[in-house]
Structures are given as C-alpha cells and as structure tokens.
Amino acid sequence: MNPSRQTFVLSFILLALWGHHVFGQRREVTHRGEQWFQYNNITHLNEKWMLFGNTGVRWKNGFDTFSIFFGRLGGSCAITDNIRVATGFTYVEFYNEDRYQVEYRPYQELFVRGNGDKLRLNHRFRFEQRFYNPVVEGKVQSDNIFALRLRYALMTGFDLFSLSKTRSDCKFRINISDEVMFNAGDHIVHNVFDKNRFIVMPTVQFNRWMSISVGWNNQFASTTTAGHYIYTNALWVHTHTLHLSKKTHGQDEEFTLPPANSNFQQAAAD
Secondary structure, three states, X not given: OOHHHHHHHHHHHHHXXXXXXXXXXXXXEEEEEEEEEEEEEEEEOOOOEEEEEEEEEEEEOOOOEEEEEEEEEEEEEEOOOOEEEXXXXXXXXXXXXXXXXXXXXXXXXEEEOOOOOOOOOEEEEEEEEEEEEEEEOOEEOOOOEEEEEEEXXXXXXXEEEEOOOOOOOOEEXXXXXXXXXXXEOOOOOOOOEEEEEEEEEEEEEOOOOEEEEEEEEEEEEEOOOOOEEEEEEEEEEEEEEEEEOHHHOXXXXXXXOOOOOOOOOOOOOO
16 A cells, blocks of 8 residues: 555544544534644754754633643654654643642653655654642642543645745745644543644745744544533643754754644643
8 A cells, every 4th residue: 555545544444433433423613712832852863863842832712721730851762764763751730620630740752753854744753641630739649540542634735935046945834734632541521532733834034943833723622521522722832952963963954844734733731
C-alpha cells in the first residue's frame, strides 16, 4: 500500500470512530471563546538530537477568566530523514470555577514526515500518561487520578509568498492540521473520545531562527457528562525560536526552524 493510500485509510478510520461516538447520541453543546499564547524553543545538539520546550497561558471569554498555565520539556532523535522519535514531560495547572488541579504528564511520540515538494502530509502519534492531582489550600495532594490518552495529528503546510527580495527564508506560510484524541482508563466513562482539534495557522517567518503565528483553533471536546460537549473557537498566538549548540555552529545551513505545525511546535497542553 502506497503512502498516500495509507494516509487516507488511517484518516478515514479515525474519523469514522470519532463520528460514530459523537453523532451516535443526543448532544448538548456549550460554545465558548478562548485566547491562547505560547512560546516555543528548539535547540539542535547535532544532526540527530535536539532539545525542545514550550510554555503558555490561556484565558476564556475575552481574557475574563484565566484557565491554564503549562510548561513542557523534551528531547528528540532522528531515526531516519523522515522518522523522528521524542519523549518529554508536561506540567499543567488547570483553573476552574469549582476546582484547581495540577497535571503531571510524561509522553512518547513518533513523527513521520511525508514525501513531496509542494504539499507534504506529516503524521504525529503521541501516547500520554496523565496524572491529575487536586490542589487544596495551595498544596498539591498526593492522591491522583490516572488516565491514558492517544493522539493522532495529520499536518501540512505551504509557503504563500516571500516577504523579502534578498532573503529566501523570510516568508509568509500557512500551516493546517487536524488532531483527534482518545482517552482510556478506569475513570474514563463518557469521554473515551476526548476532542478533535482543527487548526489554521498563518505564519510570518522572519528568518531561519524566528517566526510568529496567529492562528484559529476550532475544537470540539467531550466532558465527563454523557452527551455534553464543548465547542471552542480559540485565538492561538505562537512565537518560535531556534538555537544551535556550540557543536553545531558552522553547520547552521543544515538547521532551520520547523513549520509551526510540526511535532515540536503545535502540541498543546490539554
């Protein structure tokens, strides 16, 4: 089976599972708007290894309610030119009206880069282990709820036009992705389907070292209540920087800033 057919079959299966679960029951949908801000950094250690991290904050309802803070650190290794594996750890603080909790989330990831010059489909598979700890009187409690989550993202991107006549790396591009997520665990009852996240991310790339993205995030998520879903339209602002270690100086032509929808840049906290 060729790569394009594999992509179609996998995407069809995931969408069929999602559609059967979501549309096969009566629904109550809550609509809301959110504002997300995120900073991403990548440091190349050599041709195969890199370190990455990001941090971000989120508000709901026009900056009226602060909802999430998160930070992530990880490392990645290139197995081949098109396959990369990664692992990392995410720390998240959730602020809700009735509770405040902290999540500790180690994860593992496989990123498969597609072939093609003009249009390339990239795939990201992520396996997360999530530990939710309540916070009482400012102290994180030892008792936690454990859950697993599987994520699959299909991503692409393309350049629209150049922003400089003298610098080819200064350009405007569009990145598009769709990601579906599923939960598993003893406490997962009504939210086996977690969410679907569709993103359109216009990006201004100033050079190979820095870019900024202002995107639209359309998200449909389940809740722990049967038949209740949350439909979110989010403004998502990214800034991206890339650094080289001392070992990679002098080889800088080989390292460029990945597009905003790559496996290192797009990953969100929830």
